[in-house]
Amino acid sequence: MTYHPKSDFMAVMMQRGFLADCTDYQGLDEALIAGVVPGYIGFDATAKSLHVGSLIQIMTLRWLQKTGHKPITLMGGGTTKVGDPSFRAEERPLLTPAQIDDNISGIKQVFAKYLSYDDSSTGALMLNNAEWLDDLNYLDFLRDIGRHFSVNRMLSFESVKSRLDREQSLSFLEFNYMILQAYDFLELNRRYGCLVQFGGSDQWGNIVNGIDLTRRVLDHEIYGLTTPLLTTSDGKKMGKTADGAVWLNAEMRSPYEFWQFWRNTTDADVGRFLRLYTELPLDECDRLGALAGAEINEAKIVLANAVTTLCHGAEAAAGAAATAREVFEKGGIGDDLPTLIVGPDDLPLSIVQALVQTGLAKSGKDAKRLIAENGARIDDAPLTDAGLMLDAGALAAPVKLSAGKKRHALVQLG
Numbered sequence: 001m002t003y004h005p006k007s008d009f010m011a012v013m014m015q016r017g018f019l020a021d022c023t024d025y026q027g028l029d030e031a032l033i034a035g036v037v038p039g040y041i042g043f044d045a046t047a048k049s050l051h052v053g054s055l056i057q058i059m060t061l062r063w064l065q066k067t068g069h070k071p072i073t074l075m076g077g078g079t080t081k082v083g084d085p086s087f088r089a090e091e092r093p094l095l096t097p098a099q100i101d102d103n104i105s106g107i108k109q110v111f112a113k114y115l116s117y118d119d120s121s122t123g124a125l126m127l128n129n130a131e132w133l134d135d136l137n138y139l140d141f142l143r144d145i146g147r148h149f150s151v152n153r154m155l156s157f158e159s160v161k162s163r164l165d166r167e168q169s170l171s172f173l174e175f176n177y178m179i180l181q182a183y184d185f186l187e188l189n190r191r192y193g194c195l196v197q198f199g200g201s202d203q204w205g206n207i208v209n210g211i212d213l214t215r216r217v218l219d220h221e222i223y224g225l226t227t228p229l230l231t232t233s234d235g236k237k238m239g240k241t242a243d244g245a246v247w248l249n250a251e252m253r254s255p256y257e258f259w260q261f262w263r264n265t266t267d268a269d270v271g272r273f274l275r276l277y278t279e280l281p282l283d284e285c286d287r288l289g290a291l292a293g294a295e296i297n298e299a300k301i302v303l304a305n306a307v308t309t310l311c312h313g314a315e316a317a318a319g320a321a322a323t324a325r326e327v328f329e330k331g332g333i334g335d336d337l338p339t340l341i342v343g344p345d346d347l348p349l350s351i352v353q354a355l356v357q358t359g360l361a362k363s364g365k366d367a368k369r370l371i372a373e374n375g376a377r378i379d380d381a382p383l384t385d386a387g388l389m390l391d392a393g394a395l396a397a398p399v400k401l402s403a404g405k406k407r408h409a410l411v412q413l414g
Contacts, residue, residue, distance in 0.1 A: 007032035008067040013225070015282060016275040018060055020201040020226040023211060028223040031195055032069065036121050039064050039196040040072035040188055042129070042181065044080045046095070048106035049249035052261070053239030056227050056276055060198050061124070062114045066279075071124045072194055073111050075104045078133030079180050104128065110248045113311060125192065132187045133180060145183055148216050149209070154178060157205035178206050185210030189222055201226040230276075233268035248311055254338050255312040259320030262304035264406060267292075270299050278306035327408055337400070339410040348389040349411070351378070358409035360401055370403055377402040 003025040005011045010029045013019040022028060031037050041057050043050065050058070061071035080100050095103070108126060111117075115124040154160060157178070163170045185207070188194035197207050207224035214222050230238040239246050246261045247253040265273055271289015274280055280288075280302075288299035301321065308317035323337060340358045342349055352367040355376065361367035368386045370376045376383040379400050390399065390411065398412035 003029075005029050009037075009064055009069060012063045012067060013060070016063075017272060018056065018063075018227050018276065020228040021204065022226075023208065023224040027221065028196060028225065031223070032067075036068065036070055037064075037196060038070040038072055038125075038188075038192055038194045039198060040074050040185075040194050041198045042074040042076055042079070042184060043107060044076035045100045045103035045107060046080060047247075048103050049247040049252045050107055050110050051239045051245040051247050053230075053237065053245075055239070055248070056230060057198060057200070058111070058114050059277060060227060065115055065122055065124060068122060070122050071115055072188065072192065073115065073124060073126050074184060074188070075107065075126070075128045077101070077104060077128040077130030079129055079177060079184070106249055110311075113313075127188075127192075129180075129184050129187075132191075133183070141183075145186075145213070145217075146179065148213055149179055149182075178209055181206045182209035182213045185222065186214045186217055189214050189220055190218060194222070196223040196225060198225050198227065200229050202229055233266050250312060250316075255308060255316035256320045256323050256337060258311065259304045259308045259317060260324065260406065262307050263300050263324065265300050265303060267296050270296060270303060274299070274303055274306075278303065278310070280306060337408050337410050339398075339412060342390075342395070342411060342413060344392065344413070347395070348391045351383065351388040351390060352386060354390060354399075354401060354411050355403070358401055358411065360403040360407055360409055375404055 003014075005014055005025075007029050009032050010025070028037075039061070041061060043054065043057075061073065064071045077100055080095060080103075081097075111124070111126065116122075117124045117126060154175070155164070160170060160175070160178075185194070185197050197210060199207055204224070204226055207226065211222050211224055214220050232238060245253075246258065248258075250258075262273070262277075270291075271285055274285035274288055275282065278285070288302055291299050305317045305321055308320055327337070338358060340354065351371075352361075352364050355361040355367035355370065356364060360376075361370055367376075371383055371386045374382060374384075378388075380402070383401075392413065395411065395413045398410045400408060400410055402408045
């Protein structure tokens with residue numbers, strides 16, 4: 001549909017490519033004009049960090065705050081104990097409460113970089129749904145909340161239907177997830193006046209459930225807005241690379257590797273990623289995205305610098321850019337490369353293990369294949385001997401290892 005937004009937030013969502021669908025464009029737009037709108041996204045604590053696949057959601061909340069509204073980051077301390085079955089082929093592994101708490105503390109570090117948590121009217125709130133889910137009385141919950149859900153309708157949701165169509169097991173535990181997520185929206189509206197839930201387009205059914213439940217129980221009008229599920233132009237899932245997820249926490253993915261991920265963006269994605277993942281003006285995003293040939297590489301560097309600055313700070317972005325210049329333009333080592341520190345007791349270290357431990361190869365077999373196919377280099381020279389051992393003499397100075405043209409790491413004595 002063509003809708004011309006009046007509020008700054010809806011204009012940003014539509015103009016920059018954040019909007020997949022909305023339950024009521026006009027209703028939400030009018031609420032955004034009328035006053036400060038609290039809006040939330042839920043994040044289950046299944047890992048110690050979020051990855052780039054969640055960045056479109058984080059940027060949605062950042063824009064909500066920048067346009068004068070109140071973001072709520074809801075940690076799934078309760079729902080993580082169940083696991084979201086949406087579009088998954090099998091049940092998530094269950095985590096202990098201690099693992100969940102540990103993951104939440106890691107995820108909180110990410111949000112602190114993108115949102116301002118303070119006591120102002122637009123200050124972000126960090127909440128945990130364990131606050132209301134952990135102490136639920138099962139019989140009261142069934143009677144008061146469960147009666148509002150139609151199993152027939154729940155079975156029709158694509159996230160559930162796809163599992164059943166493939167005759168893959170869907171446990172009763174997982175089936176409850178969508179009820180709990182709907183209840184989250186109800187509680188956030190009741191306790192904090194939350195008016196809108198954001199999520200990826202795969203969450204549409206869960207979001208609508210929460211809106212229906214809140215309307216039935218509290219007779220309140222609330223809204224849902226979804227963002228597109230992003231893939232790169234070559235069809236890959238956003239945030240995944242050959243060597244794993246692109247995490248947002250520095251200890252799980254170094255700022256240099258993070259910067260390099262964005263620097264390696266496919267030409268066709270540059271303009272779109274500038275609009276979604278940076279705050280550069282739209283006309284500048286369009287200008288940079290339209291560059292061709294060698295000039296598009298400058299646009300990729302602008303993208304990498306801007307996204308890394310938001311996630312890791314300006315100093316880390318400048319350091320990563322400087323390392324990239326050192327490594328790629330001058331053939332040097334660079335200060336910011338991922339580094340494997342080995343002690344005297346670890347020597348001699350086989351070159352195969354060095355490739356694995358630096359993350360340049362997934363396994364010993366992968367490392368040997370890389371060497372056999374002439375894809376590995378040591379100090380910028382071809383690495384041809386899979387039996388090479390690194391001893392104290394070889395490591396008198398840091399050794400630079402490379403896998404292909406774009407992935408590098410250092411090995412040095414500690």
